Amino acid sequence: MVAGYNTISMGTGRKEFSPKKDRPELEDYIREAGQGTLKQIGGAGNVDECVIGNFMAARFNRQANLAAFFPFVDEGLRYKPAVRVEGACATGGLALTTGIKSVLAETAEVVLVIGVEVQNTVKAIYCADYLAGAGWFKNRKAGHAYFFPGQFSDRAGAYFEKYGREHTRKAFARWYRNAIENARLCPTAQEFHNEMKDPEAVAMTEPNGKTFTDYLNVFDCSKVSDGASAIAIVSEEGLKRCGIPASEAVEVVGWGQIEEDITKPPVDPTELSTTKQAVRIALESAGITRDQIGTAEIHDCFTIAGVMCMEAIGFAEKGKGADFILEGHTARNGRVPINTTGGLIGWGHPTGGTGVHQAVTILEQFTGKAGDAQITLTPDRPYGLSVNMGGDDKSLVAIVYKMAQ
Amino acid sequence: MTYEERLQHVSVLGAAGKMGSGILLLTAVEMADLSMKPGNKGKPYVLNAIDVSDEALAGVMKYLKAQLFKIAEKKVVALRQVYADYADLIDNDEIINQYVFDVISLVRTSTRMESAYDSRMVFEAIKEDPELKISILSKITSNNPHGPWFFTNTSSIPIMKLDEGAGLGGRIIGFHFYNPPAVQKLVEVIRAEKTLPEVEAFALQYAKNLRKVVVPSHDKAGFIGNGHFMRDILHATAGVEKLSRVFSFAEAVYALNRISQDYLVRPMGIFQLIDYVGVDVCSFIMSVMNPYLPGEDLHSPLLDRFLALGIKGGQFSDGSQKDGFLKYEKGRPVAIYDPDAKNYVAIADIKAKVDEKLGVMPVPPAWKAVVGSKTKEEILKGYFSQLKTATGLGAELARDYADRSCAIGLHLVNSGVAFNENDVNTVLLTGFFHAYGPINNYLT
Numbered sequence: 007m008v009a010g011y012n013t014i015s016m017g018t019g020r021k022e023f024s025p026k027k028d029r030p031e032l033e034d035y036i037r038e039a040g041q042g043t044l045k046q047i048g049g050a051g052n053v054d055e056c057v058i059g060n061f062m063a064a065r066f067n068r069q070a071n072l073a074a075f076f077p078f079v080d081e082g083l084r085y086k087p088a089v090r091v092e093g094a095c096a097t098g099g100l101a102l103t104t105g106i107k108s109v110l111a112e113t114a115e116v117v118l119v120i121g122v123e124v125q126n127t128v129k130a131i132y133c134a135d136y137l138a139g140a141g142w143f144k145n146r147k148a149g150h151a152y153f154f155p156g157q158f159s160d161r162a163g164a165y166f167e168k169y170g171r172e173h174t175r176k177a178f179a180r181w182y183r184n185a186i187e188n189a190r191l192c193p194t195a196q197e198f199h200n201e202m203k204d205p206e207a208v209a210m211t212e213p214n215g216k217t218f219t220d221y222l223n224v225f226d227c228s229k230v231s232d233g234a235s236a237i238a239i240v241s242e243e244g245l246k247r248c249g250i251p252a253s254e255a256v257e258v259v260g261w262g263q264i265e266e267d268i269t270k271p272p273v274d275p276t277e278l279s280t281t282k283q284a285v286r287i288a289l290e291s292a293g294i295t296r297d298q299i300g301t302a303e304i305h306d307c308f309t310i311a312g313v314m315c316m317e318a319i320g321f322a323e324k325g326k327g328a329d330f331i332l333e334g335h336t337a338r339n340g341r342v343p344i345n346t347t348g349g350l351i352g353w354g355h356p357t358g359g360t361g362v363h364q365a366v367t368i369l370e371q372f373t374g375k376a377g378d379a380q381i382t383l384t385p386d387r388p389y390g391l392s393v394n395m396g397g398d399d400k401s402l403v404a405i406v407y408k409m410a411q
Numbered sequence: 412m413t414y415e416e417r418l419q420h421v422s423v424l425g426a427a428g429k430m431g432s433g434i435l436l437l438t439a440v441e442m443a444d445l446s447m448k449p450g451n452k453g454k455p456y457v458l459n460a461i462d463v464s465d466e467a468l469a470g471v472m473k474y475l476k477a478q479l480f481k482i483a484e485k486k487v488v489a490l491r492q493v494y495a496d497y498a499d500l501i502d503n504d505e506i507i508n509q510y511v512f513d514v515i516s517l518v519r520t521s522t523r524m525e526s527a528y529d530s531r532m533v534f535e536a537i538k539e540d541p542e543l544k545i546s547i548l549s550k551i552t553s554n555n556p557h558g559p560w561f562f563t564n565t566s567s568i569p570i571m572k573l574d575e576g577a578g579l580g581g582r583i584i585g586f587h588f589y590n591p592p593a594v595q596k597l598v599e600v601i602r603a604e605k606t607l608p609e610v611e612a613f614a615l616q617y618a619k620n621l622r623k624v625v626v627p628s629h630d631k632a633g634f635i636g637n638g639h640f641m642r643d644i645l646h647a648t649a650g651v652e653k654l655s656r657v658f659s660f661a662e663a664v665y666a667l668n669r670i671s672q673d674y675l676v677r678p679m680g681i682f683q684l685i686d687y688v689g690v691d692v693c694s695f696i697m698s699v700m701n702p703y704l705p706g707e708d709l710h711s712p713l714l715d716r717f718l719a720l721g722i723k724g725g726q727f728s729d730g731s732q733k734d735g736f737l738k739y740e741k742g743r744p745v746a747i748y749d750p751d752a753k754n755y756v757a758i759a760d761i762k763a764k765v766d767e768k769l770g771v772m773p774v775p776p777a778w779k780a781v782v783g784s785k786t787k788e789e790i791l792k793g794y795f796s797q798l799k800t801a802t803g804l805g806a807e808l809a810r811d812y813a814d815r816s817c818a819i820g821l822h823l824v825n826s827g828v829a830f831n832e833n834d835v836n837t838v839l840l841t842g843f844f845h846a847y848g849p850i851n852n853y854l855t
Contacts, residue, residue, distance in 0.1 A: 132504050135502040
């Protein structure tokens with residue numbers, strides 16, 4: 007993978023954001039991200055195929071047929087094959103695996119991948135309706151007004167009961183602090199302008215079930231975001247065609263992409279069972295162990311998902327995710343820096359774009375292009391991992407990346 | 412008749428006005444919430460929105476709709492429970508729309524006062540004219556077989572006068588909302604001499620359900636809110652005259668508006684507040700109150716002069732500010748009216764001169780920064796201790812203004828309007844959004 011590009015993740019928290027003011031729309035984000043990547047790979051002429059990932063533009067923007075926006079990105083993409091994929095919040099990850107398969111199938115040497123979502127077209131309370139489409143619609147009626155916060159609040163409640171409330175809530179607050187501190191180092195992050203003096207203390211705010219959910223407060227949740235990310239998936243041949251040295255790329259060495267039954271409740275609400283499987287498959291296919299991972303971008307749509315994901319990857323034993331976080335291992339100077347530009351909570355969560363954004367972040371970290379957010383990575387742990395989750399642990403994409411030698 | 416039964420058939424008089432529309436909204440929501448209780452399903456609930464103009468009533472329905480969406484969006488977590496049995500209402504969007512429809516369905520607009528003849532309770536928010544109020548209330552009570560209760564929103568007329576004038580036999584209470592009623596937390600509740608205890612009990616329950624802060628006031632013209640505000644106006648208008656040796660008219664208005672806003676840490680300067688309420692409304696309130704205040708002349712020749720010149724302030728129907736003492740651009744004052752020259756003088760042209768004459772002042776904290784601050788008390792103490800010792804005309808005017816505001820507050824207690832000092836401070840804090848009560852020790 008090469009030539010990553012992220013737009014700003016726009017929404018509350020950004021100084022330039024005002025719900026009353028005009029702002030960029032769906033096609034603007036698609037074009038900005040697409041052109042951002044095209045510029046780095048020598049233009050549209052080098053592209054064989056295109057993939058666009060988007061979750062719910064049909065409701066947020068009343069727009070479908072998104073693949074036909076590629077020629078709008080660049081006229082050079084007219085009459086080239088393109089496809090739109092969807093897998094709720096794992097959409098971005100699916101867009102990547104779709105591109106990877108094209109390269110492996112040798113139908114393309116260069117695939118342009120864009121992930122996009124523009125969600126601030128409606129207030130958060132209606133956004134919750136649209137995002138609820140990531141769950142089984144027949145569960146919507148009985149669900150919470152804020153459907154997914156409600157689902158993960160239930161998981162948090164089960165987790166509290168099994169492993170203790172206070173300790174876990176403290177880990178949530180630490181997770182939030184790490185997310186904010188990392189986001190402050192990344193100019194495109196939604197929380198880049200966050201000036202909270204003590205985010206960890208603020209995140210300890212008691213949840214209020216009357217106005218929100220029983221076990222999660224708003225700081226435990228990723229926000230409503232507009233944004234797009236783009237990247238190019240290329241073969242070695244494609245690298246040459248674009249004139250990019252291998253040192254500017256990361257190598258995809260394995261992945262796991264699996265689905266679980268959307269109509270069924272979680273097997274165990276205190277663990278992300280599908281995530282666990284997807285990560286296992288990804289690591290096996292890459293032929294590595296988790297100890298070789300230098301950094302990971304994981305799907306913290308909610309803090310509780312972050313905690314459980316540490317356990318699903320195997321960084322921490324079951325029930326020990328909170329300790330792992332509180333001991334500082336996930337911080338940017340910790341054992342495995344997690345979500346180094348803020349993740350979904352700090353950088354933002356334009357749902358269909360998130361999976362691509364994760365790949366761009368790992369690419370930037372491994373090629374020394376992460377700017378102020380750059381962490382130190384060493385050749386003894388040359389692997390990166392991204393975990394992109396759709397719905398309540400239903401659609402999963404885990405990808406293993408390798409630093410260029 | 413229970414609380415719920417009384418709220419089954421209600422009328423709001425003056426429903427298209429600034430106050431009436433807010434009262435209509437809050438009452439509609441309260442009635443809808445009652446109607447949705449399991450035991451009340453199927454019972455009819457009627458809320459008459461009565462006013463003189465069909466056009467204005469159409470505007471009220473638009474206002475209701477917009478406000479109801481905001482209210483519904485805020486309480487959708489609870490609304491999903493309320494509509495749990497409606498299988499076809501699934502998305503928040505569907506539930507919110509249904510709720511807005513259900514609340515609006517209670518409201519019947521009417522230009523005929525006769526609509527109130529069936530109501531068990533009547534909110535009165537018409538023009539602040541005692542004779543008009545008496546004539547309407549007496550017509551309703553004599554034609555309504557249910558012995559309706561009257562909640563009057565008067566901010567100045569003694570309730571006793573309305574009770575006696577309309578022959579209500581104590582079925583009336585003062586229930587004075589602040590503007591805008593949907594936002595302002597404060598309600599002044601004024602029990603007249605003969606107000607029935609059950610009417611008062613109902614009023615307190617209703618206020619509680621609306622989550623309002625209740626401050627009781629004695630039944631003396633103007634009550635606490637206008638008792639302070641009108642005298643505060645007179646202090647400012649007299650101040651303009653006193654400053655005529657130092658400043659031109661426009662300069663004096665600018666100076667006192669700035670003193671009363673910035674240096675007293677208030678949300679608005681006094682002349683902007685007069686414009687906000689309306690020069691005509693302020694003048695009218697004074698004329699209503701004045702006969703009940705022996706030994707005091709609550710009357711401003713300056714307001715009369717402005718009214719004669721057609722300068723009235725007040726608001727446009729979209730809520731934006733009309734020009735009055737001040738001229739506004741995007742809601743901000745940009746010029747001051749000069750009644751001699753009959754034109755507006757740009758603030759930019761006089762600001763530097765006036766500020767220089769006011770002299771070096773301690774830097775006041777911004778009202779916005781103080782009002783929500785946890786360390787409000789320390790910030791204010793720090794600022795006023797500097798103001799106390801500052802020299803120069805500006806500091807003198809600010810101290811004089813604060814002293815007068817405090818004296819007015821104390822007068823309201825001593826003359827038997829307010830029950831205590833705390834009530835006076837609560838009214839200014841919650842009804843006028845002041846950062847601190849007028850009765851304080853900051854400058855002593």
